Amino acid sequence: MTEMVADEFPVETSNALSVDSLTVTFPLGPRRRLTAIEDVSLDLARGDSLGIVGESGCGKTTLARCIVGLQRPDRGTIRIDGDVVGAKRGPQERRAVQLVFQDPYSSLNPRMTIGAMLTQLLATHDLAHGTDAEERSRELLALVGLPADALTRHPGAFSGGQRQRIAIARALAVEPRLIVADEPVSALDVSIQATILELFADLRDRLGISLVMISHNLAAVRHVCDRVAVMYLGKIVEVGDTQEVFADPRHPYTRSLLNAVPQVKRPPPAHRLRLVGEPPSPLSRPTGCSFHPRCPRAEAICSVEEPALLSIEGLPQRKAACHFRNDHPLAVVTVPPDPLDD
DSSP: OOOOOOOSSOOOTTEEEEEEEEEEEEESSSSOEEEEEEEEEEEEETTOEEEEEOSTTSSHHHHHHHHHTSSOOSEEEEEETTEEOOSSOOHHHHHHEEEEOSOTTTSSOTTSOHHHHHHHHHHHTTSOOHHHHHHHHHHHHHHTTOOGGGGGSOGGGSOHHHHHHHHHHHHHHTOOSEEEEESTTTTSOHHHHHHHHHHHHHHHHHHOOEEEEEOSOHHHHHHHOSEEEEEETTEEEEEEEHHHHHHSOOSHHHHHHHHTSOOSSSOOOSSOOOOOSOOOOTTSOOSSSTTGGGOTTOOGGGGTSOOOOEEETTEEEEEEOOTTTTSOOOSOOOOOOOTTOO
């Protein structure tokens, strides 16, 4: 696999994160490779939040692991605050991006107290030692809404929501510029998911940290994220402002995801766009548009020519990989409710 290298063009440094033409494959034998993500590009402005959504197996988590440095891409470039990060990251590059894992039960060491975890982390990165580290640990717990006496307790003494708060405090300890949250509420009870989402939104506003959230929960993305990128079979098929994409999706796959949102307080809309069949295997991708075998809008061109991710007419900040991205919607959209609404 090749090293990530910078291109020869000047870099715009206003973005907290820039991903350019990222591709990741995994070997399945001496002559076969599975393409997990292919030619993915995206940008995240400083202080903004980006949601990445899509079905299981579409490449969301692989993309997240590349961003934090846990997965080495085959090719492509990742920039943090305009600086290219390589396959082997130094201490400062590792501090810049922190990951909040999906499962708060397995992401914390059950044999260490919370205070030991935080003070050891601060000392390892030479951020604070001794009493200064203890004081900083108390500040971190207060930042995520936990009492100082939590420092003397082990992870087993806390609920799932409290453990996720501790995991967030641990991520904040090294003063990152970007946090990547991989399904941060999916392992939690519904009753406490909203409090964790509110915490992410509050931390982003107070600290100015940029956030990438991987999620199946469209309502969570709607509440927390400024922008959203929709992935299908390893590629981004639509990207734009979250509220605009959810109100007027231009890719049939995005529309089908939104129409799959269950309705509790009102009946489902008429003329919903429904998908048929299962996603194709990454080992045998369809020709043309990968979505065309399941797409009710597909025409002959879709099976022959793969659409590029291009701007939508009149909406330069919106992009969709569909030959009919400029057409009027064909189905009613179900907008996911805000998870903090009554």
